[in-house]
Amino acid sequence: MADRPRLAVLKFASCDGCQLSLLDCEDELLAVAGAVEIANFAEASREISPGPYDVVLVEGSITTDHDAERIRQARRDAGILVTIGACATAGGIQALRNFADVGDYLRTVYAHPEYISTLDRSTPVREHVTVDYELRGCPISKHQLLEVLNALVNGRRPVVPTYAVCVECKRSGIPCVMVSAGTPCLGPVTQAGCGALCPSYRRGCFGCFGPMESPNTASLSAEWRRLGVDDARLVDVYRSFNAFAEPFREAADVR
Amino acid sequence: MALATESTVDPMVPVPTTIVDRWDETDDTFSLSLAPPPGYGFEPGQFNMLYAFGVGEVAISVSGDPASHGRLVHTVRGVGSVTKRLRDLVPGDVIGVRGPFGNAWPVTAAEGGDLVVVAGGIGLAPLRPAILHALAHRDRYDRVVLLYGTRTPRDLLYADLLSEWRGRFDMEVLVTVDNASQEWRGSVGVVTKLIGRAPFDPKAATVLVCGPEVMMRFCGRELRRRGVPTDRIWLSMERNMQCAIGVCGHCQFGPVFVCRDGPVFRYDDLEDLLEIREV
Amino acid sequence: MAYVTDRAGIDRLIGSLVARGFHVIGPTLDGDVVDLGPVGSTADLAVGTTSVPDAGRYRIAGRGDDALFGAVVGPSSVKRYLHPPVATLVEARRAGAGFTAAPGESATPTAFVGVRPCDVAAVGVQDRVFVDGPRRDAVYGPRRDASAIVAVNCTEPAATCFCASVGTGPRVGSGSDVALTEVVDGDEHWFLVEVGSPLGADLVDDIGAKEATDEQRATCDRLLDEAAGRMGRSLDVEAVPDALAGSLESPRWEEIAGRCLTCANCTLVCPTCFCASVDDHTSLTGEEAVRVRRWDSCFNEEFSYIHGGALRPSPAARYRQWLTHKLSTWVDQFGVLGCVGCGRCITWCPARIDITEEAAAFQREVAHA
Amino acid sequence: MSADRTIDVDYLARVEGEGSLKVAVRDGAVDVVEFGIFEPPRFFEAFLEGRPYSDAPDITARICGICPVAYQMSSCHAMERAFGTTVGEPIRSLRRLLYCGEWIESHVLHVFLLHAPDFLGYESAVHMAADHREAVERALRLKKIGNDVVNVLGGREIHPINVRVGGFYSLPPRDALRSLPLEEALDLARWMVDFTATLPMPDVEMDFDFVSLVHPDEYPFNEGRIVSTSGIDVGNDEWDRVFVEEHVARSNALHARTLEGGVYHVGPLARYAHNRARLSAGAREAAERMGLPAVVRNPFRSIVVRAVETLHAVEEAMRLVDGYDDAADPAVVIEPRAGTGAAATEAPRGLLWHRYSVGEDGRIAEATIVPPTAQNQLVMEADVRAVLERSLHLPDDELQWRLEQTIRNYDPCISCATHFLRLEVDRG
Ligand SMILES: Cc1cc2nc3c(=O)[nH]c(=O)nc-3n(C[C@H](O)[C@H](O)[C@H](O)COP(=O)(O)OP(=O)(O)OC[C@H]3O[C@@H](n4cnc5c(N)ncnc54)[C@H](O)[C@@H]3O)c2cc1C
């Protein structure tokens, strides 16, 4: 990429956490701001310069017609488009609406649903435009975010593995919670990236990085049942932060 | 003498080496000529690990003349991040080199009979040193035959050299392409089709094959049909390679490590495995 | 010649290793598991703790005694230290038009105390990969040179153990500097000490152990013979390599793939699996670059990637690669089996896949074919 | 300058989430002031229904990536009340410590990266760093220490994974807390107070009805009664007896008022007004040194109060770390039963109220979440109106900036504000 690549950070339906990850890179923030030109990052700067951009980070899922149009524009403006977080890569927690009637939701939440314009589904960016790289996680790992920015600046392939959380768990020498404590863990079907955070706190992974490259949810669900987890709970487990990711969607169809 | 082992005790540390010259071979393929340290030598079929600073390392066969010691030539197809970075470098830039690794084409064992070289696409690169060697010692071989196929005429490597070879009386060159435009007057079709009509004595030939794995599998079958003993057919295999010294595990193909036991293998050693999916 | 010592003697042994500049590693309590960790004295060991591994399950329990080495192998093996999960291979830095490149790791002398015979054998297997090959690995080699091994023979094999059938235990073969046999019997608690190397002889000198009586030696022999008969599992090392080599197209691979999670746990806990990948990282400015080697696994899709796609996209092919490598092609490559019978892959597989059962199933299949 | 002006800020920058501001001036007088929230709704309350009680801390955290700890704390406390459970030490202290981390992180983020650039005339902190590199570096260092606190307790700074109803999944080792660089944070927080006090301060005084928690012994994080300047003093379960929410067309978030229709203010100024005496010694002393009155009515000075609260959070964290003993169970045992529980805690930007009804089966039957920014929407508009009236002499661009700054006084979190609401169907 010639001199300083221009970076834009765009937000769709989300909690802001993934873009905040960039501001949470306290040690690197000023260096990043030196290596790239932060051309459009509304959360951090009033100065918003128009596209095209070399790299566009997209946070959030598509939940309105307006946003569906915005993301198409973002794609036109983007050299490399990177989706960040479970919302952008899988529809996020708000994709739970995809399994219900949004009219009911609107009435539950808002006194005047007619004021609200929203699609009945929350969909990943990939369903609307071509995506060059995906960073998983709810939220993303800031290390992976830095890795992608660094790799793009330096013209190398970002190291973003798609294997299971277990790989990081074992590399770090964390005792497996599933085997050594009987704690159900989604690590075997979840993509690495977090550094096996939950098991390191003796908690089972709950899948916030979404499905790994070859998730065998049927086999893992069978093991969870052996540990005493009922089908209703299994549905909850797969229907959480990456509910609309295909393998988890299927896994939740237990009946 | 090997670069990495000689200059450091660590076989994983690349030796910075300067690019002396570079030129395009086709739209996506180019050659790099490096200045090797004094004493560097290789055998036809061996490869080096080339390191593009900060981007990564890839296995690339030596494609130059084994007799020319002043220059170390590689021919590379730009397909991914590392090879594309290598493509963008210019003379004076420095890359890392480790090697040479792997075994060689059996050019000596082939003496006294016909030498048949079957290449597909970039597969001609690792075979060129073998051909150059054979031509340099032409009297040691009966017929020297090259069967070469690429996707289109634009993908033919070493065009000048090919026409020079075509012009020789002591070498047979048959070229084919998968898809051709109007102007192409040569043959059209996959390279395996050439095997049936190529002039060589199957009983006295040694055949060296390099190309995509499917192409090598079909060549193997075709050569066997033509009557070439399977222990005189040799293939050069490609696998993911990260260490080149047999410790990373990536290049396993059943019982062999391609980097350590290959990349050149006798067809009869691999024949069965080649027929099995996803080995 | 065999000697006898007590817990204080083991403390002196650890002290002597420390005095010789070794960083000492041994089985310690880590939350719910007994696993390798730094040890300054016997108090740091998992004293009085046993482990109860089974397929896909591992629990610890109190023993009601003060055994120092009362648990069988935990998830980690010596591999974690000699072939570390993450190692910097190359540190490169731009310099003028070019760059400089240097090795990234140095070795700390490390002594492993309480290593089970299967794991001692595993070090031997990894030696063949990393130091006996055409080129010596620059991370493993120096670490191995700077290592010492105090083995402990196994008198209490677990349900997942099958070293006896593989020929690696329960009594340690070659490869240790000192070999201990721990005997706890009522009030009695002593260690038979056997010397395996000149360093071992010096260590035994340092701790001032007395010579063992015939009776003590006989006790240990008996305990180890009994242990050999109490293995929870077995593997037919004569038949399995060929059975697997002949089963590459068996439909059984698909059946196993139905259970396998491709989570890679088995390969990562395996004390002989050595597969690794090299990643490139750069400083943001691009001035510095490192090449880092990380444990990888044949269960990971990109492990077999070449331009155009992964060569083993299906989980069945990945499982097949693992099992045939461990129990068949390893012999072709290195002259030994890739399995030492420690049972880790059985214990730490969340899907309870059992290497001995799967191997036996292929064997039966071939026999009936 | 024309007597008719409109200023539309379509996309408010340096706030968390997507908001807009529309003001119209007719015949020289302020006509319309609308703080709009167009961030798409995410329906959290709706999909919490039917989920197990234990999902609440993880799911509600995703409402806001800036203050996930606040959501986890309000939901845990509400659930524990529904089940009649109370947690003891060290869990109670660790929860305060976790909140300290979030306050430090969030306040420093807002003060330096989002708000201070307004006072000094920079588009962003990165622009500001060109002239004030050291200040920005120090701020980032302090922010990082706040995040370190959240990290060690919660596993990560955004959406911590170690919080559960009843306590934690595992307790951090004592050494891990002791090695937090809090001494360094103390120096930085002191400097932060001094720094904010030097900022040029627009001169406005507002008559606010301040609402915050009040605790007899502590500056409030997780516990206390809900108290207002106007005399409200109720328990956590009575929020909806004294406040109402309404849905207006311009916003995807609901607006809150007092029952009498009054506009109120939550956040640092409110907490400070009600709890100044219970600030840590150093924070109280710093407030005095800066000449902060007992009640701060200039909304722009909230930046100073945030700095004082940051110092408080650092000192409080030091106290909590000193008293920490890791030999304890990480969580109390929860026995779910049918019931309703409510809890208000103090998010960095103000009162955050949760109420849950849980069925026999431990699943959520009803959820209500009222975030601070929803409560501040009306007061923000009132402030904008007041500032606008005083600033009509400014040219459009300066006026716009000044109005944005006014909005940012509230550190509004729009992600929070959009996704809530009560299960109340207006059948007109
Ligand atoms: C013995 C041998 C000799 C060779 N000789 C030649 C030669 O003479 N000329 C020539 O042109 N080529 C040759 N090749 C092939 C050459 O090594 C590859 O084309 C080259 O490695 C491509 O690297 P790349 O980074 O440019 O491409 P990519 O396809 O981007 O990368 C390939 C490497 O990067 C990694 N990788 C890239 N993308 C992914 C992904 N999505 N997932 C996982 N991993 C990924 C893999 O580890 C792989 O090793 C040879 C190969 C071998 C084994």
Ligand code: SF4
């Ligand atoms: S704890 Fe979970 S992620 Fe870690 S190895 Fe076990 S199953 Fe895999």
Ligand code: SF4
């Ligand atoms: S372990 Fe699982 S749930 Fe926990 S942070 Fe990692 S991916 Fe997310």
Ligand code: SF4
């Ligand atoms: S065999 Fe077990 S441990 Fe190994 S990859 Fe399959 S599921 Fe994972």
